[in-house]
Amino acid sequence: MNTLLEPFEFDFFVNGMLVSVIAGALCGLIGVYVVLRGMSYIGHGMSHAIFGWAIVSFITKVNFYLGAGFGGFVSALMINRVARRRIIGADAAIGVITIGTFAVGVALISREGKFNRDFNAALFGNVLGVTFTDLLILGGVALAAGAIIFSMYRKLLFATFDPEVAEASGVNTGRIDALFALVLAAAIVATMNILGVTLIAAALVVPPVIARMLTDSFSRMLWISVLVGAVSGFVGMYLSWFLDIASGPSIVLVSTSLFALTYLMYGARGARRLRGAEAHI
Amino acid sequence: MSRVADANPPGDVLVRFERVTCAYRSEPVLVNIDLAVPAGAFLGVVGPSGSGKTSLLRAITGALKPVTGRVRFPGGPIAIGYVPQVETVNWYFPVTVREALLMARLDERRLPWASREEKREADRVLETLGLEGLAGRHIRELSGGQQQRVFIARALMRRPRLLLLDEPTSGVDVRTRHDVVHLLHELHHDGLAILVTTHDLNGLAAHLPELVCLNKEIIAVGSPAQVITPDVLERTYGAPMEVLSHGGMPIVVETAPVPADVVPLGGEHHEHPA
Numbered sequence: 050m051n052t053l054l055e056p057f058e059f060d061f062f063v064n065g066m067l068v069s070v071i072a073g074a075l076c077g078l079i080g081v082y083v084v085l086r087g088m089s090y091i092g093h094g095m096s097h098a099i100f101g102w103a104i105v106s107f108i109t110k111v112n113f114y115l116g117a118g119f120g121g122f123v124s125a126l127m128i129n130r131v132a133r134r135r136i137i138g139a140d141a142a143i144g145v146i147t148i149g150t151f152a153v154g155v156a157l158i159s160r161e162g163k164f165n166r167d168f169n170a171a172l173f174g175n176v177l178g179v180t181f182t183d184l185l186i187l188g189g190v191a192l193a194a195g196a197i198i199f200s201m202y203r204k205l206l207f208a209t210f211d212p213e214v215a216e217a218s219g220v221n222t223g224r225i226d227a228l229f230a231l232v233l234a235a236a237i238v239a240t241m242n243i244l245g246v247t248l249i250a251a252a253l254v255v256p257p258v259i260a261r262m263l264t265d266s267f268s269r270m271l272w273i274s275v276l277v278g279a280v281s282g283f284v285g286m287y288l289s290w291f292l293d294i295a296s297g298p299s300i301v302l303v304s305t306s307l308f309a310l311t312y313l314m315y316g317a318r319g320a321r322r323l324r325g326a327e328a329h330i
Numbered sequence: 331m332s333r334v335a336d337a338n339p340p341g342d343v344l345v346r347f348e349r350v351t352c353a354y355r356s357e358p359v360l361v362n363i364d365l366a367v368p369a370g371a372f373l374g375v376v377g378p379s380g381s382g383k384t385s386l387l388r389a390i391t392g393a394l395k396p397v398t399g400r401v402r403f404p405g406g407p408i409a410i411g412y413v414p415q416v417e418t419v420n421w422y423f424p425v426t427v428r429e430a431l432l433m434a435r436l437d438e439r440r441l442p443w444a445s446r447e448e449k450r451e452a453d454r455v456l457e458t459l460g461l462e463g464l465a466g467r468h469i470r471e472l473s474g475g476q477q478q479r480v481f482i483a484r485a486l487m488r489r490p491r492l493l494l495l496d497e498p499t500s501g502v503d504v505r506t507r508h509d510v511v512h513l514l515h516e517l518h519h520d521g522l523a524i525l526v527t528t529h530d531l532n533g534l535a536a537h538l539p540e541l542v543c544l545n546k547e548i549i550a551v552g553s554p555a556q557v558i559t560p561d562v563l564e565r566t567y568g569a570p571m572e573v574l575s576h577g578g579m580p581i582v583v584e585t586a587p588v589p590a591d592v593v594p595l596g597g598e599h600h601e602h603p604a
Contacts, residue, residue, distance in 0.1 A: 085423065085424075129423050199441075200444060201440075202441075202442035203432070203433050203435065203436055203442070204436060205437070206425075206429070206433045207433040207434070209422050210420070210425060210430075211414065211419070211420075212435065213393070213414060214412050214414050216391070216392075216393050217388070217391035217392070217393055217410065217412040217494075218410075218412065218434060218436065218488060219436065219437075220436065232338075261424055262375050264426050265422065265425075265426065265468035265470075265471075266424060266425070266426050266429065267423075267424050267426075268429065268442070268443075270424045280376050315425070
């Protein structure tokens with residue numbers, strides 16, 4: 050028993066556990082809208098874009114959160130704008146805009162040759178290196194995202210399900226899209242050092258996909274996705290201690306295992322629901 | 331029991347198009363439209379694909395801005411219920427019937443969950459439309475007619491004065507079409523102004539009190555007996571059509587030219603009337 054509770058004796062582990070659970074729940078919450086808007090690839094793309102902006106912020110000596118957050122927001126708005134014009138699809142817009150920004154970051158790294166700051170944490174995640182400030186910022190972003198989604202629940206749902214009719218019913222879908230882009234950018238910036246650029250996409254997509262297999266109700270999907278994200282964060286972090294593996298991949302492996310389990314347990318019914326979700330993924 | 335929250339006093343004009351021209355990029359979709367939709371109207375808009383029927387509805391909702399002219403609401407802004415084409419609905423989206431209805435209640439309540447009064451109202455609308463007991467079902471699990479009625483119910487949750495329906499009988503079977511026509515007449519009887527676009531000349535348009543024939547510009551306005559004529563239809567659709575009469579109701583017969591080498595069933599070749 051003592052062995053099982055041993056990691057909780059260390060403050061850095063408790064901090065790491067807290068951020069993992071909050072980051073998992075936050076990504077699970079926002080991921081529902083990401084998946085249902087057919088923008089699953091945006092998590093992958095935006096995290097790369099924000100990485101590029103993080104490098105730019107570092108070089109121009111702008112605060113990481115402000116620089117990367119602003120850059121991410123601008124990237125998300127550009128994706129929305131390009132995708133809405135329907136000249137190219139959302140997936141192509143994400144690819145062009147975000148990977149272009151990532152390339153700027155990589156180009157700057159190669160030009161500088163060496164940085165004092167370790168960008169490995171941003172690329173692959175480092176839960177155990179999270180500072181108290183990181184924890185506060187993540188908590189603040191999670192609370193703000195929760196408050197925005199809570200207070201705009203119906204408008205967000207309407208604009209996600211049926212944007213044309215929502216607009217006709219008085220919902221300013223342009224403003225909703227911009228607000229969602231801001232929340233998404235803030236969430237990715239706040240979780241980047243925890244999960245890493247390469248793994249955020251999974252945290253955004255896997256919990257809502259599991260939730261979609263389990264329910265046909267939007268409100269239940271939201272709750273289940275948040276729960277799956279939080280549980281994946283908790284179990285993944287805990288296992289990473291005993292298996293001596295990096296916490297980011299551990300969290301993602303737990304959620305993908307839960308996906309496999311759900312897929313097997315719910316068989317045809319879950320697959321049928323997922324077939325519909327494929328249109329969004 | 332009235333299905334409509336506040337019935338329209340007849341006579342008032344709800345929406346007026348004043349020389350409205352709309353375009354997507356530089357391509358005009360509506361040209362010089364002058365049209366009034368009075369309270370209590372039951373108006374059908376017919377025309378070929380690309381004739382601007384949906385654009386007319388979008389101009390009313392404000393989603394499409396006129397390039398010239400204006401769309402006015404002489405009595406002030408009104409609540410509008412919009413029923414989209416069922417083909418545009420994502421039937422796999424995770425939403426139950428109750429959730430679909432409640433998402434349209436945007437004005438009074440900011441909390442995610444429904445108030446007791448909202449639940450009662452949703453149940454009342456569902457019952458009126460013959461959907462009682464289906465509130466917890468996923469929208470995909472319903473029959474075609476029920477699915478169409480769910481989206482009419484969602485529009486009614488807006489407590490509209492004007493109901494806009496885009497091709498409500500498109501892709502549905504005869505029974506569903508009959509149900510939809512019957513339901514629209516009941517809603518109109520209860521005082522709701524209705525504007526409906528349709529391709530369906532025989533199944534829907536011929537059963538409406540007034541029609542607008544549209545092909546980017548208005549070709550004709552009048553009762554089905556006045557506008558469902560070979561001359562107006564040819565000018566609207568750009569193709570010849572025959573009109574028969576059955577019990578005083580016009581029935582449109584498409585007279586597509588038959589290629590000379592086509593042999594009808596039975597093997598005998600008949601000359602197609604010119």
